Amino acid sequence: MPVRLAIIGGGPAGNTAASVGATLGAEVTLIERDVVGGAAHLFDCVPSKAMIATGGALTALGRARQMGLDAAGKLDVPALRERVAGIEEHLRQSVVGLLESQGVRLLVGAGRFTGSHQVTVESDEGEELVDADFLLVSTGSRPRLPDWAPIDHERVMTTRDAYPPKEIPEHLIVIGSGVTGVEFTHMFDSLGSEVTLLVSRQQVLPIKDAEIAAELETEFEARGVHLLKGARANGLARDGDTVTVTCEDGRVIQGSHAVLAIGSIPNTEDLALEIPGVKVDEFGYIPVNRHCLSNVSHIYAAGDVSGRLPLSSVAAMQGRKIAEHVMGLHLRSHRHVDYDKAASAIFTEPEIADVGLAEADAFAEGRKVRVTKVPFAVSAKALIDGDPRGFVKVVSDPATGVVLGGSIVGRNAAELVSVLAVAVTNGLRTEDIVDSLLVHPALTEAVVEASS
Numbered sequence: 199m200p201v202r203l204a205i206i207g208g209g210p211a212g213n214t215a216a217s218v219g220a221t222l223g224a225e226v227t228l229i230e231r232d233v234v235g236g237a238a239h240l241f242d243c244v245p246s247k248a249m250i251a252t253g254g255a256l257t258a259l260g261r262a263r264q265m266g267l268d269a270a271g272k273l274d275v276p277a278l279r280e281r282v283a284g285i286e287e288h289l290r291q292s293v294v295g296l297l298e299s300q301g302v303r304l305l306v307g308a309g310r311f312t313g314s315h316q317v318t319v320e321s322d323e324g325e326e327l328v329d330a331d332f333l334l335v336s337t338g339s340r341p342r343l344p345d346w347a348p349i350d351h352e353r354v355m356t357t358r359d360a361y362p363p364k365e366i367p368e369h370l371i372v373i374g375s376g377v378t379g380v381e382f383t384h385m386f387d388s389l390g391s392e393v394t395l396l397v398s399r400q401q402v403l404p405i406k407d408a409e410i411a412a413e414l415e416t417e418f419e420a421r422g423v424h425l426l427k428g429a430r431a432n433g434l435a436r437d438g439d440t441v442t443v444t445c446e447d448g449r450v451i452q453g454s455h456a457v458l459a460i461g462s463i464p465n466t467e468d469l470a471l472e473i474p475g476v477k478v479d480e481f482g483y484i485p486v487n488r489h490c491l492s493n494v495s496h497i498y499a500a501g502d503v504s505g506r507l508p509l510s511s512v513a514a515m516q517g518r519k520i521a522e523h524v525m526g527l528h529l530r531s532h533r534h535v536d537y538d539k540a541a542s543a544i545f546t547e548p549e550i551a552d553v554g555l556a557e558a559d560a561f562a563e564g565r566k567v568r569v570t571k572v573p574f575a576v577s578a579k580a581l582i583d584g585d586p587r588g589f590v591k592v593v594s595d596p597a598t599g600v601v602l603g604g605s606i607v608g609r610n611a612a613e614l615v616s617v618l619a620v621a622v623t624n625g626l627r628t629e630d631i632v633d634s635l636l637v638h639p640a641l642t643e644a645v646v647e648a649s650s
């Protein structure tokens with residue numbers, strides 16, 4: 199009899215576990231109350247990056263003269279909405295098509311535990327019981343909303359209301375300057391909004407290298423974004439077409455719209471986790487061990503609910519590892535998810551990406567490292583592309599040459615960081631990168647230079 203795996207939540211964690219589990223021979227049931235592909239496809243990664251790409255095309259048109267062209271571009275909001283919805287639908291169909299072809303049973307409805315090995319799925323059609331040997335909770339997260347913000351989903355928005363937008367805000371106030379906040383700032387600035395970014399501390403991206411944050415702040419200011427530092431919002435009101443935000447220090451900022459980008463909370467409260475005895479922490483996250491197992495030996499948790507790095511890529515990798523663990527593959531060759539080696543990117547312009555050990559962390563730990571930095575200004579391809587902003591920084595072990603981490607600020611940083619991510623994950627040395635015969639002219643040459 200095949201192993202039965204039931205999964206609640208079809209985002210990157212759930213659908214990857216389903217796909218890999220089915221490929222390895224498990225009998226998989228995937229329960230999703232909304233759209234297979236998850237918030238990642240519907241609200242987060244995909245629509246935000248689709249809009250950023252449109253903003254990027256507009257910015258490129260703005261640089262037409264510099265590229266030897268004469269061109270003008272005007273934003274067509276309905277066409278933008280259609281484009282974003284089209285991409286989401288295409289991705290949804292590909293994921294569903296793949297899972298169906300692999301024999302995964304898809305159930306539409308909200309799942310909750312009704313037994314230690316049982317989930318009840320509730321939908322318009324009624325209730326269905328699913329029994330399983332192993333279960334995975336991958337129900338994701340939703341935006342955190344403070345009690346001082348009267349969200350109306352129109353002018354006072356969460357990140358989920360902002361795309362596809364019905365209109366481009368005249369003056370958007372972005373509350374929160376972490377990754378999501380700076381991406382929204384970039385997105386709406388490039389689409390033509392006046393943007394005010396409230397930075398609660400003294401630097402955007404508070405957990406990033408100060409040098410990287412400074413590069414982005416300089417870029418934002420050059421583009422006319424209003425950066426208000428030390429501005430911690432604690433009040434918000436809408437009066438007609440005007441939104442007013444007040445800050446703890448008494449500052450008052452007015453705009454046409456406001457968006458809250460102040461983090462997320464896990465979707466764990468409606469799952470009746472107490473029935474199988476799955477523990478959650480004080481914030482509602484499900485603590486997991488290195489196999490992504492909860493405190494209950496047959497129930498896993500993955501993705502945003504696990505309280506680890508809230509990234510689609512991490513969620514998908516956890517899903518893959520869980521499927522392998524369920525099928526006993528960890529007894530053979532199996533690498534655990536190494537959260538310290540996850541690459542991540544911020545899709546601003548210029549893009550920012552990093553992986554592994556950051557120079558500032560090495561410094562704070564008093565660790566001896568070699569840091570080499572090359573600006574894109576020396577890259578032929580960056581000059582050809584008309585965008586020589588930013589740099590590549592590689593952090594390595596001075597004794598062995600093993601690549602420990604790196605940061606890239608510049609065009610296509612999210613793609614370029616993959617070279618460093620492969621090196622960090624596999625313990626490659628800087629000379630392994632230098633000895634690789636890569637393409638010319640290409641931005642990767644700057645990565646090779648920085649590894650020399």
Ligand SMILES: Cc1cc2nc3c(=O)[nH]c(=O)nc-3n(C[C@H](O)[C@H](O)[C@H](O)COP(=O)(O)OP(=O)(O)OC[C@H]3O[C@@H](n4cnc5c(N)ncnc54)[C@H](O)[C@@H]3O)c2cc1C
Nearest residue numbers: 207209210211231236237238242309338501502508509510
């Ligand atoms: C604005 C924004 C942009 C982002 N951009 C990126 C990016 O560029 N790259 C990146 O790597 N990460 C990005 N992220 C993070 C990323 O979206 C999340 O880390 C990722 O979606 C987590 O995947 P998941 O599988 O845990 O959950 P989700 O993608 O949230 O999916 C969970 C699914 O579970 C379903 N569900 C919930 N409860 C139930 C229930 N009881 N029964 C049935 N189904 C249920 C939901 O409907 C949902 O479809 C972004 C996040 C935000 C907010």
